[in-house]
Amino acid sequence: MSFLVPVFNEEDYIAGAIKSILDYDYGLTKVEVVVVDDNSSDNTHDSVDRLRFEYQDNSLKLYRNDGKGKNAAFNLAFENSSGEFICFMGGDDLLVPESLDARISPLREIVYDATPSLCVTLCKIKTFSSERKKDGILIPRKKGVGSQSGGAVTLPRLLANKVFPLPLSLPNEDTWVSLFLDAFDVKKVHVDAVGLNYRIHSGNSHSRDFSFPVARSMILDRQKAPFLFYCRYDSLLPESGRRFLVKRILIAACIHLGVVFPLLLIRGVSVREKLGAIQYIVRPVYFIKKRFYKLIAGR
Numbered sequence: 001m002s003f004l005v006p007v008f009n010e011e012d013y014i015a016g017a018i019k020s021i022l023d024y025d026y027g028l029t030k031v032e033v034v035v036v037d038d039n040s041s042d043n044t045h046d047s048v049d050r051l052r053f054e055y056q057d058n059s060l061k062l063y064r065n066d067g068k069g070k071n072a073a074f075n076l077a078f079e080n081s082s083g084e085f086i087c088f089m090g091g092d093d094l095l096v097p098e099s100l101d102a103r104i105s106p107l108r109e110i111v112y113d114a115t116p117s118l119c120v121t122l123c124k125i126k127t128f129s130s131e132r133k134k135d136g137i138l139i140p141r142k143k144g145v146g147s148q149s150g151g152a153v154t155l156p157r158l159l160a161n162k163v164f165p166l167p168l169s170l171p172n173e174d175t176w177v178s179l180f181l182d183a184f185d186v187k188k189v190h191v192d193a194v195g196l197n198y199r200i201h202s203g204n205s206h207s208r209d210f211s212f213p214v215a216r217s218m219i220l221d222r223q224k225a226p227f228l229f230y231c232r233y234d235s236l237l238p239e240s241g242r243r244f245l246v247k248r249i250l251i252a253a254c255i256h257l258g259v260v261f262p263l264l265l266i267r268g269v270s271v272r273e274k275l276g277a278i279q280y281i282v283r284p285v286y287f288i289k290k291r292f293y294k295l296i297a298g299r
Helices: 014-022 044-051 071-079 098-109 158-165 174-183 211-221 225-236 238-256 271-278 283-289
Strands: 004-005 032-037 060-064 083-087 119-128 153-156 188-200
Touching: 004 071, 004 098, 014 032, 014 044, 014 188, 032 071, 071 119, 083 098, 083 158, 098 119, 098 188, 153 158, 153 174, 158 174, 174 225, 188 283, 211 238, 211 283, 225 238, 225 283, 238 271
Parallel strands: 004 032, 004 083, 032 060, 119 188
Antiparallel strands: 083 153, 119 153
């Protein structure tokens, strides 16, 4: 099992993140952590380097990315990983190690099958924060359903080889991976357990406290993903995947143009998804979600 961990200025948290993974007995399952420092200006690199003396079985690897961005760091981490299974993780988050067996057992059965299929496991995420309104939120809240976000996803290498490399022009991995899972109708095994404790703090790459213009600008960066995805995988997409991508491209176009009415007319898109897009078009909707974050998040 390989955990890919890109880091930038996370000296306060990275040791805890690494220890949450490696200070646990997984039995016969071998675990490695591949950390890529994206040109931190604090002591993040030195902190990880010192930790390597505690784990001298090569379970902790450290590389430099020289400020090329989060997805470039993920790509470098993946290139230097060796595990049969891949998991993304932030350098400020904490693994729930007891969940790992439940996350990889279904994948073992499929990987070793005579005709392996594309499959992932999705666990739940739980937030923790010094701010009460952002602490202790279960994502998603629905019983029996896992999240398609970042560290909740566990991929077999067979599938990861198709997902990587991540586009360098995107700000993170979440949107790209989620698009792949849906466009190719990847089998999803939901693990009804928290697998990751997600830290919410002022240094998050996507803060819940951003102003509307900043949040809109950041989501516009993410909305390049459907276009890039279609360009890369067009000839490989099943017809259902092509229809799915067209809808995502239409949603992205509506957000870019700042128009609501055409968004409402897109067929086959849930009300929840439309509201999620509208919050980046209509300022009051964004502030309502921001105000009632703890009530709305994870639903």
